Each structure stands twice: as C-alpha cells, then as structure tokens.
Amino acid sequence: MKVIEIKKFGGPEELEIKDVKIGKPGPKEVLIKNLSIGLNYIDVYHRTGLYPIPLPSGIGLEACGVIEEVGSEVNLFKIGDRVSHASMPIGAYSEKQIMPQEKLISVPDGISNEVASCIVLKGMTAEYLLHRSYIAKKGDKVLFHAAAGGVGQILCQWANSIGCEVIGTVGSKEKEEIAKKNGCHYVINYTEKNFVEEVEKLFGKNAVDVVYDGVGQKTFEGSIECLKIRGMMVAFGNASGYVNTIDVKKHINTKGLFFTRPSIAHYTVTRKELEDSAKKVFDAVISKKIKIDISKKYTLDQAKNAHEDLEARKLIGPAVIIPN
Numbered sequence: 102m103k104v105i106e107i108k109k110f111g112g113p114e115e116l117e118i119k120d121v122k123i124g125k126p127g128p129k130e131v132l133i134k135n136l137s138i139g140l141n142y143i144d145v146y147h148r149t150g151l152y153p154i155p156l157p158s159g160i161g162l163e164a165c166g167v168i169e170e171v172g173s174e175v176n177l178f179k180i181g182d183r184v185s186h187a188s189m190p191i192g193a194y195s196e197k198q199i200m201p202q203e204k205l206i207s208v209p210d211g212i213s214n215e216v217a218s219c220i221v222l223k224g225m226t227a228e229y230l231l232h233r234s235y236i237a238k239k240g241d242k243v244l245f246h247a248a249a250g251g252v253g254q255i256l257c258q259w260a261n262s263i264g265c266e267v268i269g270t271v272g273s274k275e276k277e278e279i280a281k282k283n284g285c286h287y288v289i290n291y292t293e294k295n296f297v298e299e300v301e302k303l304f305g306k307n308a309v310d311v312v313y314d315g316v317g318q319k320t321f322e323g324s325i326e327c328l329k330i331r332g333m334m335v336a337f338g339n340a341s342g343y344v345n346t347i348d349v350k351k352h353i354n355t356k357g358l359f360f361t362r363p364s365i366a367h368y369t370v371t372r373k374e375l376e377d378s379a380k381k382v383f384d385a386v387i388s389k390k391i392k393i394d395i396s397k398k399y400t401l402d403q404a405k406n407a408h409e410d411l412e413a414r415k416l417i418g419p420a421v422i423i424p425n
C-alpha cells in the first residue's frame with residue numbers, strides 16, 4: 102500500500118510517497134482502508150518538528166475509511182463499518198492503516214466520506230472550543246482568527262447559530278466573503294488593517310468575551326488587548342509561530358483574564374467524551390447548523406503540494422486527500 106513518510110523534519114519536500122507492506126491488526130485493533138483523509142495544520146507542525154515525533158514516521162491524524170480486518174478482541178466495530186478518527190497513532194496519509202478500536206468513531210448515514218474525513222479533528226476542535234473550553238453564550242462577542250480556515254469555518258457557523266456576535270479575521274480579500282458566508286457578522290482583513298483598532302471601532306476598548314486564537318505569535322498581543330475584563334483567551338494553535346512565554350503581570354493580571362492552551366486530546370480523554378463530541382459534530386452537520394464545503398482535493402502523491410498550499414495560506418476551508 103502507498104503511504105506518505107517523513108525521514109527528517111523540514112519543508113514539504115520531506116513528504117515522500119512509499120510502497121510498504123501493512124501488518125495484521127493486534128487484538129484490539131482494526132485495519133482500515135482509507136477513503137478520504139483530512140488535511141490539518143497540525144500535520145505541518147509534525148512535518149517541521151514543531152511538535153516532535155519519532156522518525157521515520159507516517160503523517161496525518163484524520164481520515165474516514167472502511168474496516169477491512171478486525172483483531173481477535175475487537176467488540177466495538179465489525180468488518181465493513183465506516184469509521185473516522187482524529188488522533189494518534191499518526192499515519193492517516195496512507196491507503197490503509199491500523200488503528201486501536203477505542204480511537205474510532207462510527208460515521209452515520211448522511212455524512213459523506215469526504216465530509217467525515219474533515220469534520221472529526223476540525224469539528225471536534227470547534228465543539229470543545231465553543232462548548233467546553235469557554236462556554237459561548239447568546240450575545241457573547243467572539244473573536245476568531247483565520248475565520249475562513251478549516252476550524253474557522255466550522256466554529257464561526259456554530260457560534261453564529263448559538264447567537265454570538267462573531268468577529269472573524271482573515272488574510273485576504275477572497276477570504277472576507279467566505280468568512281461572512283460562514284457565520285461572521287464582522288470580518289477584518291488583518292493583513293491590511295490593525296485588527297485591535299477595528300474591533301475597538303466596532304465595540305470600544307476591552308469588549309470581547311472570548312478570543313479563539315489559532316494563529317499564535319502574530320495575533321497573541323492584539324488578542325489580549327481586545328478582551329474585556331475577566332475575558333477568556335483560548336490559545337489553541339500556532340500557524341504564525343508558537344507563543345512560548347506569557348507575562349502574567351502584563352497579559353493576565355491587567356484585566357484578570359482567564360487563559361487556556363488546550364488541545365483536542367485534553368477534551369477527548371475518555372471514550373464517552375470522544376463519542377459525545379463526535380455526535381454533537383455529526384448532528385450539527387446533519388441538521389445543517391454547519392455546512393461543509395470541501396475547498397480542494399489532492400491525491401496522496403500531491404501531499405507536498407497540499408502542504409505548500411496550506412502554509413502559503415492558499416487553502417480556504419477544509420481540504421482532503423483522496424488516497425486512490
């Protein structure tokens with residue numbers, strides 16, 4: 102079977118396509134034939150080594166596929182089941198993979214393979230950010246950076262459906278329209294305008310209830326500035342670089358802010374948390390609270406191009422890799 106592998110950390114050119122033999126699933130594992138694979142910014146962090154992984158390694162954390170073989174003690178799934186996953190072990194950029202059964206989610210009818218391969222990691226992230234890291238309520242002013250991105254499109258639609266006032270930042274003119282279509286009441290092009298000043302023009306100083314910041318270094322200081330007294334800073338990503346240090350006096354104490362740096366793994370610790378989160382996402386898609394538009398499809402041997410596009414900010418919303 103074909104798989105994408107990296108031997109050393111580096112640029113998109115490190116993504117190599119290889120033919121390998123896949124083994125047999127262990128007692129509590131299943132062998133999945135991947136039908137569609139999700140592309141995520143975390144794949145870039147793994148490839149560059151920002152999030153170090155043992156090498157050589159496969160890459161990719163999100164896919165939808167069909168179970169072809171089950172281990173002797175598998176009791177949650179059977180051959181032929183359609184499943185998705187959004188977690189380690191790493192290696193979703195592949196035609197087939199072996200996964201532990203407890204990491205898998207059944208995909209309901211009414212959700213296509215492609216959609217199922219891009220709403221598990223991104224959708225469950227939007228779910229825990231909006232409903233559990235900070236519980237967004239009707240009337241809350243929510244600031245989301247990179248609102249036309251993969252997580253952004255899902256979270257902004259969802260926040261809008263709750264009744265939040267959604268402010269989205271985007272990096273290009275084309276993305277402004279996309280962010281509006283995806284639930285943002287106000288859109289700021291932060292490559293052209295200072296987003297702190299723009300938020301102040303809309304709501305005054307210190308007005309935002311929560312900032313969901315997946316951009317990191319470039320937006321961190323401004324995000325803190327926009328928050329109201331006792332507001333909540335949810336720093337959940339680093340597309341522009343990792344925020345390594347926080348000055349408690351300057352960043353937190355001045356306004357008595359709450360700060361969290363969560364990861365999806367912290368919110369899908371138990372099987373019940375995983376199943377509940379996935380169900381909320383699938384229900385939101387089936388009930389059309391969230392609409393998913395796949396922006397681009399790649400083949401496995403185009404993984405390098407996919408990463409180039411992702412890092413060049415060319416992708417608008419969820420993209421997938423179709424393995425064969």
Ligand SMILES: NC(=O)c1ccc[n+]([C@@H]2O[C@H](COP(=O)([O-])OP(=O)(O)OC[C@H]3O[C@@H](n4cnc5c(N)ncnc54)[C@H](OP(=O)(O)O)[C@@H]3O)[C@@H](O)[C@H]2O)c1
Binds near residue numbers: 143276340341365
């Ligand atoms: N903590 C978690 O549990 C968790 C889970 C999933 C994702 N995430 C994080 O959420 C964020 C979004 O993930 P995603 O997969 O949906 O990606 P994405 O939003 O589709 O792509 C990243 C976006 O970040 C923006 N960006 C700003 N500065 C950038 C820079 N210097 N280089 C590249 N991009 C830059 C770009 O949008 P503009 O052009 O509009 O600025 C770009 O499209 C990422 O930071 C990711 O790591 C975190």
